[in-house]
Amino acid sequence: MNFNYSEEQTLLKDSVSKFIQNDYDYETRKKHCAMDGGFDAATWQTFAELGWLCVPFSEEDGGIGGGALETMIMMEEFGKGLVVEPYVSTVLVAGAVLAKAGSAEQKAELLSGIIDGSRKLALAAVEPQSRFDLFDVTTQAAAEGDGYVLSGRKTMVMHGAAADTFIVSARTSGASRDQDGVSLFLVPADSAGLELQDYPTLDGHRAAELTLNGVKLPASSRVGHQGAAVAVLEAVADEASVALCAEAVGMMEKLYRETVEYSKNRKQFGVPISVFQALQHRMVDMFTLHEECKSLLLRAVMSHQAGAADFRKNVSALKYAVAVKGQKAAHEAVQIFGGMGMTDEMSVGMYLKRINVINTLFGNGDYHLKRFMSL
Amino acid sequence: MDIQLTPNDVAFRDEVRAFLHEKLSERFTKAVVGGQIDKDTIIEWQKILYEQGWIAPNWPKQYGGTGWSITQKFIFENECAEAGAPAVVPFGLKMVAPVIYSFGNDEQKARFLPDILQSNVWWCQGYSEPGAGSDLAALQTKAERDGDDYIVNGQKIWTTYAQHADWIFCLVRTDSNAKKQEGISFLLIDMKTPGIEVRKIDSIDNKHSLNEVFFDNVRVPVANRIGEENKGWTYAKYLLTHERTAIAGVAQSKKAIEQLKGIAAQEMSGGKPLLEDEMFCAKLAQIEVDLMALEYTELRAIASVADGGAPGPESSILKIRGTEIQQALSELAVEACGYYAHALGQQGIGNDYAAPVSAKYLYGRAATIYGGSNEVQKNIIAKMVLGL
Numbered sequence: 001m002n003f004n005y006s007e008e009q010t011l012l013k014d015s016v017s018k019f020i021q022n023d024y025d026y027e028t029r030k031k032h033c034a035m036d037g038g039f040d041a042a043t044w045q046t047f048a049e050l051g052w053l054c055v056p057f058s059e060e061d062g063g064i065g066g067g068a069l070e071t072m073i074m075m076e077e078f079g080k081g082l083v084v085e086p087y088v089s090t091v092l093v094a095g096a097v098l099a100k101a102g103s104a105e106q107k108a109e110l111l112s113g114i115i116d117g118s119r120k121l122a123l124a125a126v127e128p129q130s131r132f133d134l135f136d137v138t139t140q141a142a143a144e145g146d147g148y149v150l151s152g153r154k155t156m157v158m159h160g161a162a163a164d165t166f167i168v169s170a171r172t173s174g175a176s177r178d179q180d181g182v183s184l185f186l187v188p189a190d191s192a193g194l195e196l197q198d199y200p201t202l203d204g205h206r207a208a209e210l211t212l213n214g215v216k217l218p219a220s221s222r223v224g225h226q227g228a229a230v231a232v233l234e235a236v237a238d239e240a241s242v243a244l245c246a247e248a249v250g251m252m253e254k255l256y257r258e259t260v261e262y263s264k265n266r267k268q269f270g271v272p273i274s275v276f277q278a279l280q281h282r283m284v285d286m287f288t289l290h291e292e293c294k295s296l297l298l299r300a301v302m303s304h305q306a307g308a309a310d311f312r313k314n315v316s317a318l319k320y321a322v323a324v325k326g327q328k329a330a331h332e333a334v335q336i337f338g339g340m341g342m343t344d345e346m347s348v349g350m351y352l353k354r355i356n357v358i359n360t361l362f363g364n365g366d367y368h369l370k371r372f373m374s375l
Numbered sequence: 376m377d378i379q380l381t382p383n384d385v386a387f388r389d390e391v392r393a394f395l396h397e398k399l400s401e402r403f404t405k406a407v408v409g410g411q412i413d414k415d416t417i418i419e420w421q422k423i424l425y426e427q428g429w430i431a432p433n434w435p436k437q438y439g440g441t442g443w444s445i446t447q448k449f450i451f452e453n454e455c456a457e458a459g460a461p462a463v464v465p466f467g468l469k470m471v472a473p474v475i476y477s478f479g480n481d482e483q484k485a486r487f488l489p490d491i492l493q494s495n496v497w498w499c500q501g502y503s504e505p506g507a508g509s510d511l512a513a514l515q516t517k518a519e520r521d522g523d524d525y526i527v528n529g530q531k532i533w534t535t536y537a538q539h540a541d542w543i544f545c546l547v548r549t550d551s552n553a554k555k556q557e558g559i560s561f562l563l564i565d566m567k568t569p570g571i572e573v574r575k576i577d578s579i580d581n582k583h584s585l586n587e588v589f590f591d592n593v594r595v596p597v598a599n600r601i602g603e604e605n606k607g608w609t610y611a612k613y614l615l616t617h618e619r620t621a622i623a624g625v626a627q628s629k630k631a632i633e634q635l636k637g638i639a640a641q642e643m644s645g646g647k648p649l650l651e652d653e654m655f656c657a658k659l660a661q662i663e664v665d666l667m668a669l670e671y672t673e674l675r676a677i678a679s680v681a682d683g684g685a686p687g688p689e690s691s692i693l694k695i696r697g698t699e700i701q702q703a704l705s706e707l708a709v710e711a712c713g714y715y716a717h718a719l720g721q722q723g724i725g726n727d728y729a730a731p732v733s734a735k736y737l738y739g740r741a742a743t744i745y746g747g748s749n750e751v752q753k754n755i756i757a758k759m760v761l762g763l
Contacts, residue, residue, distance in 0.1 A: 001377065001380060001384075001681070002376065002377055002682060256761075260761050260762070263763070280753070280754070280757035281750070281757070283757065284757050284760075287692075287760065288696065291672055291688075291689045291692055292672065292696070295670075295671035295672040295689070298671055299667060299668075299671045301376075302376060302378045303378075305376070306379075317663075317667050317668075321664050321665075321668060369657060369660055369661065369664075370657075372663075372664065373657065373660045
């Protein structure tokens with residue numbers, strides 16, 4: 001039993017951590033958010049050059065065969081820096097769908113493009129009525145000739161405007177809430193009949209609404225077996241949830257450390273506010289919340305590595321805990337920063353906003369507590 | 376990173392399991408669940424552990440310890456708790472003995488350690504006083520030198536099981552002029568010495584575990600002082616920081632969850648078992664998640680010590696969260712029993728499981744008070760971990 005990183009894992013952590021410290025302060029992040037597409041294309045190329053875009057892919061697919069632990073290491077550091085580049089949407093979600101279900105041809109074309117930074121993909125799996133149920137799909141994929149025609153609406157597609165290709169879930173059979181009958185399709189962003197509405201989300205990231213009005217696709221656009229997409233989507237959602245929670249845990253660490261520093265410098269009543277026991281105990285609570293979430297994160301990551309049967313239960317425990325404890329820690333930080341915590345000048349409010357977004361992605365706290373109880 | 380136990384540790388765990396399977400009879404486990412375990416039963420179990428050579432895993436081997444690694448100690452504690460074994464009474468084995476073998480002279484070691492190891496002598500702890508709770512160093516029980524003796528006067532309070540005790544280890548003030556931490560000495564006192572009076576405290580659980588101990592001109596040989604005069608605070612602090620294994624109580628809380636589910640499966644609510652009530656199950660699930668976090672926090676701390684390091688900062692939250700979880704579970708057990716939880720300690724009223732839950736809940740309120748109240752723990756984390 002040990003919780004140590006290997007030499008390679010330590011190097012990975014150091015390299016991401018150094019990049020965030022030297023090249024990704026909060027002002028830089030703000031600039032990236034304001035750029036065309038909502039992130040910095042040059043930084044994305046740097047990620048590619050540093051080899052970060054290939055980490056989770058198998059060697060066969062052109063990656064280094066990193067597991068949940070390598071992803072955790074990177075995401076914790078990304079969290080500290082509030083990284084806004086589409087790593088989760090392109091690499092950890094769309095890339096993972098392809099890695100799990102894509103054909104050899106699809107992987108050869110698209111994964112290599114993701115890895116060298118030239119291609120960006122986004123998963124369009126959520127619909128206005130579906131909330132967190134990935135099987136709740138009304139978008140239709142009707143067979144037509146050798147191919148399909150897709151019609152329907154997808155929502156909250158992470159970094160949708162940046163994607164050159166979407167992976168869209170659509171029904172090839174069954175009723176809207178059936179587990180079976182959902183299939184996945186590669187939809188080029190310039191397809192006729194595809195409308196995209198791009199908008200910023202509260203955390204400075206971007207998302208898109210997609211409308212498909214009879215989008216015609218060849219048979220080769222289908223990813224994975226017909227009608228069997230839900231299992232793929234749920235597996236990807238579980239792994240991405242762990243990654244997003246790692247991002248949140250990184251943020252929680254940063255939050256308690258920054259709050260402690262701020263309290264030592266902020267003076268009221270002639271003394272640093274750090275001497276007040278009421279505030280000290282709140283900061284101890286922030287530290288405790290972080291350690292608890294970190295422990296659940298390690299638990300989920302290690303059970304994934306071991307291929308353990310309780311992985312999904314561990315994911316739900318983690319996601320629920322991060323939803324409750326992450327938000328609590330962020331609220332405490334804003335409270336202790338006082339008026340400054342309310343400003344856009346300090347990053348603390350942005351951590352709060354990003355944590356709130358993470359809490360909803362792939363199921364909020366209540367959703368995961370219920371799932372935890374059912375497993 | 377790897378969560379698997381080594382083959383050696385797995386073999387060790389199996390050995391512990393086999394021992395428990397053979398020696399831990401239902402008589403012991405029933406007494407634990409019922410909350411009715413008496414002195415004789417505890418001593419009987421401790422003597423079984425002594426015979427096996429496993430009574431004092433934390434002691435150095437030369438004094439009767441096991442020589443186990445921290446992982447083995449953890450496995451042992453875990454297995455015992457999971458099997459529902461009686462908890463070893465800590466005052467002799469886990470509290471005074473480490474002070475004796477670390478700071479006592481050879482004569483004291485030879486005189487006291489074997490009886491502790493064999494559970495021949497029952498110890499109690501004389502630390503708290505009416506004016507010295509969380510601020511322990513404010514203690515005022517006085518020991519004045521008179522030839523080869525000290526004359527002890529004062530009062531101790533919250534003394535658990537003093538009514539059973541043969542000996543008490545006390546912090547006493549030997550220099551009233553020094554800074555409050557610097558005038559304290561560590562004395563071992565025979566409870567049969569004239570001038571000692573034990574008075575029962577009626578506690579909210581209607582049981583007798585707490586006492587006051589009064590000292591009226593009690594004569595204690597100087598030979599019963601551990602270490603140097605006025606250095607007692609250092610020894611007591613050593614004890615507080617070094618003997619806190621299994622403080623999180625993870626295995627006990629897992630056991631409590633199992634029992635709680637058993638209760639909820641039998642109790643009816645709205646025409647169906649309480650275990651199918653979504654509100655109840657949500658409360659239980661929230662505690663389970665907290666316990667899963669605590670379990671890994673403890674494993675992280677153990678792994679870091681096993682690795683030859685010090686426990687990381689995460690270990691500081693074990694007492695706080697461990698006791699909070701224990702309390703939350705005991706609250707939920709009371710809730711689960713409904714009306715019969717009102718029959719505090721009444722055997723034969725309602726289901727067997729209902730009788731002890733209220734007493735456990737009520738006595739459990741002490742968990743966040745003793746061993747350094749949780750607020751004091753937070754002060755320590757603020758200072759030592761966060762640098763505030």
